[in-house]
Amino acid sequence: MNRFTVRDSHNDKDTLRKYFCAVFIWLAAGLLPLGASAATPDATSDASLPAPPRSLVFLNWSEHIDPELVEKFEQQFSAQVSQVYFESDDLRDDMMLETGAVGYDLVIVNGINVDSYRKRGWIAPLDEARLPNLKYVARHWREAFEGASGYGVPYFWGTLGIAYRQDLVEQTPTSWMDILQPVESLRGRIGMVENSRDLMGMALKALGHSANSSDPAAIKAAEQLLLAQRPYVNTYSYVALNEESALVSGEIIAAMVYSGDALMVQEFDENIRYGLPTEGGNIWVDYLAVVESSRNKDLAWAFINFLNEPEHAAQLAEYVYYATPNTAAQELLPPEFLENPVIYPSEEALARSEFHTPLPPRAVKKRNLAFARIKQ
Amino acid sequence: MKLGSKLLLLVLPLVVAPLVTLGWIATSELRTVSEGKLLESMRSNLDHMQTHFSDQIRTARANIELFARHTVVKKYVLTEDESERYNLLQGPLLRVFTSFQEAFPQYYEIRILLPDGYEDIRLTRADIENYSHEEADNTLFRAMAQAPDRVTSMVLRNPDNGQVSLFVGKPLVLRDAAFDPVGTRPSLRAYLAITAELSELEARTREDRVGEAGYLLATDPDGGVVFQSDRIRTRLGLPQQVVTQAISAAPHSPPC
Numbered sequence: 001m002n003r004f005t006v007r008d009s010h011n012d013k014d015t016l017r018k019y020f021c022a023v024f025i026w027l028a029a030g031l032l033p034l035g036a037s038a039a040t041p042d043a044t045s046d047a048s049l050p051a052p053p054r055s056l057v058f059l060n061w062s063e064h065i066d067p068e069l070v071e072k073f074e075q076q077f078s079a080q081v082s083q084v085y086f087e088s089d090d091l092r093d094d095m096m097l098e099t100g101a102v103g104y105d106l107v108i109v110n111g112i113n114v115d116s117y118r119k120r121g122w123i124a125p126l127d128e129a130r131l132p133n134l135k136y137v138a139r140h141w142r143e144a145f146e147g148a149s150g151y152g153v154p155y156f157w158g159t160l161g162i163a164y165r166q167d168l169v170e171q172t173p174t175s176w177m178d179i180l181q182p183v184e185s186l187r188g189r190i191g192m193v194e195n196s197r198d199l200m201g202m203a204l205k206a207l208g209h210s211a212n213s214s215d216p217a218a219i220k221a222a223e224q225l226l227l228a229q230r231p232y233v234n235t236y237s238y239v240a241l242n243e244e245s246a247l248v249s250g251e252i253i254a255a256m257v258y259s260g261d262a263l264m265v266q267e268f269d270e271n272i273r274y275g276l277p278t279e280g281g282n283i284w285v286d287y288l289a290v291v292e293s294s295r296n297k298d299l300a301w302a303f304i305n306f307l308n309e310p311e312h313a314a315q316l317a318e319y320v321y322y323a324t325p326n327t328a329a330q331e332l333l334p335p336e337f338l339e340n341p342v343i344y345p346s347e348e349a350l351a352r353s354e355f356h357t358p359l360p361p362r363a364v365k366k367r368n369l370a371f372a373r374i375k376q
Numbered sequence: 377m378k379l380g381s382k383l384l385l386l387v388l389p390l391v392v393a394p395l396v397t398l399g400w401i402a403t404s405e406l407r408t409v410s411e412g413k414l415l416e417s418m419r420s421n422l423d424h425m426q427t428h429f430s431d432q433i434r435t436a437r438a439n440i441e442l443f444a445r446h447t448v449v450k451k452y453v454l455t456e457d458e459s460e461r462y463n464l465l466q467g468p469l470l471r472v473f474t475s476f477q478e479a480f481p482q483y484y485e486i487r488i489l490l491p492d493g494y495e496d497i498r499l500t501r502a503d504i505e506n507y508s509h510e511e512a513d514n515t516l517f518r519a520m521a522q523a524p525d526r527v528t529s530m531v532l533r534n535p536d537n538g539q540v541s542l543f544v545g546k547p548l549v550l551r552d553a554a555f556d557p558v559g560t561r562p563s564l565r566a567y568l569a570i571t572a573e574l575s576e577l578e579a580r581t582r583e584d585r586v587g588e589a590g591y592l593l594a595t596d597p598d599g600g601v602v603f604q605s606d607r608i609r610t611r612l613g614l615p616q617q618v619v620t621q622a623i624s625a626a627p628h629s630p631p632c
Binding site for chain 1: 463465473477497498500
C-alpha cells in the first residue's frame with residue numbers, strides 16, 4: 001500500500017491540529033513585539049538595535065545658527081537636525097510654495113511674511129504650553145508684526161544697511177544714494193539683495209519717501225533709479241558669509257547687507273565696515289515658526305524652547321552677531337557686544353529706520369512687477 | 377535690276393527670317409525659363425516662411441499649454457485672496473515667468489488676465505509702456521472669452537509698442553482640489569497670454585530677394601503693410617482684391 005495515497009483520517013486531523021497550533025504560536029510570537037512597541041513608542045524590542053533618532057528639517061538662512069548648539073540639542077534630545085538653506089526671503093517663499101510647505105519642520109520667517117504664511121496654512125499656531133522659555137522673549141518683538149505673536153517666536157532682529165571695503169572705496173558710503181547713484185569706480189562692484197521689499201524700500205527711502213510708500217509715482221521713480229543702477233551691480237544674490245565672500249576678495253566693495261552678516265564677514269577681513277545710511281534702513285525681525293505639516297511638532301517646539309534658554313540665546317547672538325529679543329539672554333552678553341552700534345544702533349539711527357508694514361495689495365503688485373523688470 | 381541685287385533680295389529674307397524666328401523663339405523660351413525661376417524662387421521663399429511661421433505658432437501654442445500646467449501658475453490663479461496672492465504668490469510666479477522668458481526670449485510679454493479682462497500680471501521689458509490694464513475690449517481677449525476650451529492665437533499689432541506680434545492665449549479653467557467639493561466642475565479662473573516677436577519673419581521679409589529686382593511684402597488681411605523689404609519702402613499696401621485672391625488660393629491656413 002502506498003502510504004502517500006491512502007491516509008488515516010485520524011492521523012490527518014492530528015496533523016492539522018498541530019499545524020494550526022504551530023501557526024497560532026508563530027503569529028502570536030510575531031505580533032507581541034509590535035503590540036509592545038505600539039504601546040511604548042520609545043522602547044525597543046531588542047537592546048542591540050538603537051531607536052532611529054527623531055529628526056527635524058530646519059529651513060534657515062546659512063550661518064544663522066551656532067552648530068555647537070545644534071549638536072548639543074541633538075545629544076540632549078537624541079535627535080538629528082538637518083538644515084536646508086535659503087538665500088533670500090523671496091527664494092524661501094519659492095521653496096515653500098514648491099512643496100506646499102511639506103518636508104520642513106521649522107522655518108525662519110521674516111516678520112512681514114508671518115501673516116501670509118499663517119493665512120496660507122503653512123505655519124502652526126504657537127503651543128505656548130510647550131514653550132516655557134517664551135517668558136524671556138520681549139513682548140514688543142513678539143508683537144512687532146501683524147499676526148506674528150501667535151505664530152512665531154522672535155529669533156533675532158537687525159537692520160539693513162551698507163557693508164563696504166574701507167580700503168577700496170573712493171569715499172565712505174553714508175547714503176543709499178552712494179550705491180544707487182554710484183561713482184564710476186563702483187561700476188560692477190556693488191552687491192544688492194534679491195528681495196523686492198528691501199530693494200524697492202531702500203530706493204524709496206533714498207528718494208525721500210517712506211520704505212512703505214504705495215504712491216505709484218514714487219514706486220515708478222524708485223524703479224527708474226534701480227534700473228539706472230543696474231550696470232553698477234555685480235550681483236543681486238546675497239553675499240556669501242565665509243572667506244570666499246566677494247566682499248573679502250574685493251570683487252564687491254559695497255553691498256546691501258544685514259547688520260550682523262557684515263560683522264560675520266569682517267572676521268575674514270577687518271577692512272569690511274557697516275553703516276546705517278543717513279536716510280535710515282530697514283529694521284527686520286526673523287521669527288522661528290513650526291511648519292503646520294510637520295510630523296515632529298513636539299520636537300520642533302522643544303528646539304525653539306531650547307534655543308530660548310537664556311544662555312543658549314546669548315551664545316547664539318554672539319555667534320551670529322545679531323541682537324537677541326531674549327531679555328534674559330541680553331543680561332548675559334558682554335558690554336562690548338551690547339555697545340556695538342552695528343548690533344544695537346543708536347535710538348537716533350533706529351528712529352530714521354522703518355519696519356516693513358503691510359501694503360495695499362495693488363501696491364504690492366506694482367512693486368513686484370517693478371522688481372521683476374529690474375531683475376530681467 | 378541687276379542680277380546681284382535680285383539674288384540679294386531673294387537670299388536675304390531666307391537668311392534673316394529664320395534668324396529672327398529663332399531669336400524670337402529663344403527670347404520667348406528664355407523669358408519662360410526666367411519667369412519659372414522667379415516663380416520657383418518666390419514659391420521657395422514663401423514656403424520657407426510659411427513653414428517657419430507655422431512652426432512658430434505651433435510651438436507657442438504647445439508652450440502655452442505647458443506654462444499653464446505649471447504648479448505656481450495654477451496656485452496663483454486659484455488664490456482668491458488678493459493680499460495673499462500678491463504678497464506670497466506673485467513674486468514666485470514672476471520668477472517662473474522670467475525663467476520662461478529666459479528660455480524663450482521671443483516671448484517678450486507674458487500676462488495673466490482676470491475673467492473680467494483686468495490685466496493682473498504683465499511681465500515685459502522695462503522700456504515697453506502699458507497703455508491699458510483693461511483688456512476686455514481687446515481682440516485676443518474677446519476671442520479667448522468666446523472659446524473657453526481651447527488655445528487662441530492671432531497676429532495683431534501690439535498697441536503698447538506698435539509691433540506686429542503673435543498673440544497666444546489660453547483660458548485657465550481649473551478646480552481647486554483643496555477647497556472645492558468633490559464633483560465641482562472646473563471654472564474659469566483667468567487667462568494666460570503670451571506675446572511673441574515675429575522678428576525672424578520680419579528679417580526674412582526685409583532681407584530676402586526674389587530674383588534681381590523682386591522683393592517681399594507682408595500684409596494683414598486688409599492689405600495693409602506689416603513687414604516690407606529694405607529695398608522698397610511703401611505705405612501703400614496691396615489691393616484688397618489681390619489679398620482676397622491670395623487668401624483663397626492658399627493651400628491651407630496656419631492654425632490661428
